[in-house]
């Protein structure tokens with residue numbers, strides 16, 4: 001079984017357009033939506049919910065008001081500005097990282113760490129296609145741990161039901177969520193866009209992917225929107241010996257299918273669909 | 288007045304709205320534009336910024352003095368992030384897991400732990416023109432969280448000016464950090480089912496923080512009206528609609544402000560500002 005992750009240095013490059021289409025093209029696979037902060041893949045598939053699991057990723061400090069003498073020691077200890085002075089002192093749950101430092105210093109033993117729910121993860125079925133996905137509780141730290149659960153669930157189903165591939169819609173960016181989406185996968189597809197920041201975003205995600213020593217190739221989305229930038233990206237890839245898997249044109253049909261909540265490849269005649277199909281065949285060759 | 292420009296996720300046009308709004312408003316009054324999208328800041332690409340200040344953002348990483356360490360294991364026991372391990376040969380700190388919280392140092396009975404500074408990013412400030420000042424944060428590759436960079440960046444807020452902050456995408460921790468203390472949240476969304484889904488999540492956060500908000504629909508079109516229906520059901524005003532337009536997309540790809548393309552757009556963004564100011568006043 002092979003794992004393929006689709007990522008981008010930044011959101012909005014068309015990552016879900018591509019992975020949504022791949023979910024339609026690939027046969028005998030499981031999908032994993034690792035963009036737990038803003039999961040969108042399920043919108044393209046109308047899946048039926050099969051399982052829900054709660055995810056407890058971290059802890060939060062809690063102050064027992066009646067024990068607190070308002071001495072202020074915890075506030076001076078906390079390096080995350082999470083303690084709000086008053087009678088009694090309080091913890092701002094959005095700022096608290098659950099690090100334990102205040103618990104150790106409170107002379108009244110008024111503070112404890114409590115498990116806090118950081119999200120849910122789900123298994124769904126879109127027809128025959130299993131989809132594992134999640135939703136981070138708003139305001140929580142974007143969590144590599146929750147992404148790891150989504151991937152674990154996808155792998156488990158893939159093994160049980162003997163699927164050939166796990167296709168991962170990765171988290172955007174270069175932070176810990178993006179890293180959790182690509183560790184240990186067999187191939188990474190990086191989606192780039194030809195904008196003034198596109199080259200820079202691309203270099204950062206390539207650096208991250210190389211850091212994890214994964215095989216990867218690049219797709220340039222909306223390549224005809226700015227051919228100067230596209231050439232710049234292509235030249236850079238050439239120099240760095242990075243394979244360009246394909247170019248997807250700027251195609252109004254992408255947006256039309258998004259409005260219908262369908263993967264764009266369903267409309268076989270659209271220019272974007274044709275390009276994505278080529279990319280899919282190229283991918284099959286490579287992995 | 289402090290306005291945060293928020294979107295459920297990346298690529299909806301948040302930076303487009305923040306930069307264009309800052310530019311138009313600064314034609315009349317002093318504006319401070321801050322880019323809090325510290326993982327991938329790109330507001331600066333739309334301007335010629337003359338940088339005047341740069342500050343490193345640092346965290347403290349624990350180090351162990353072998354002479355004093357008795358290998359008791361207390362440090363590893365209190366660490367909530369698995370960032371420190373005690374072996375028979377010594378103590379190992381995993382820097383990329385460490386949040387720099389200091390709990391291990393507090394717990395160590397022999398005071399064997401001391402701390403070293405590590406730079407996790409920078410905050411840069413500068414001037415675009417007389418009435419438009421700028422600040423941005425940048426998180427280093429491999430660092431887990433940009434929250435601290437955002438907190439540093441927000442220290443530069445000048446309350447005497449109109450402050451416009453380009454928030455990070457999503458609805459997680461860094462967005463909440465950005466929104467804290469803001470007077471208004473300008474929600475940018477696009478007219479697709481994806482846009483609506485992400486908008487709902489973002490609205491939940493802003494509601495909970497009790498900040499007034501309004502919506503700008505980007506890439507608007509008449510064949511998808513669900514955003515309008517949702518907004519009116521929640522009593523959130525729709526302040527502006529930017530059409531799906533190849534010229535605007537091309538302007539963005541070149542790093543140009545689209546309010547400069549047509550006078551009409553400049554005026555519409557002036558009105559957008561007036562609408563927001565009207566709510567806060």
Ligand code: SF4
Nearest residue numbers: 068069071072074106
């Ligand atoms: S250290 Fe303990 S007693 Fe002192 S203010 Fe904090 S919670 Fe209250």
Ligand code: SF4
Nearest residue numbers: 078096097099100102
């Ligand atoms: S657990 Fe850590 S982050 Fe939370 S309030 Fe205590 S010291 Fe601050």
Ligand code: SF4
Nearest residue numbers: 366385386388389391
């Ligand atoms: S500073 Fe905090 S996170 Fe780092 S090793 Fe010590 S206890 Fe763990």
Ligand code: SF4
Nearest residue numbers: 356357359360362395
């Ligand atoms: S708590 Fe201090 S003495 Fe104990 S193992 Fe850790 S560093 Fe060594």
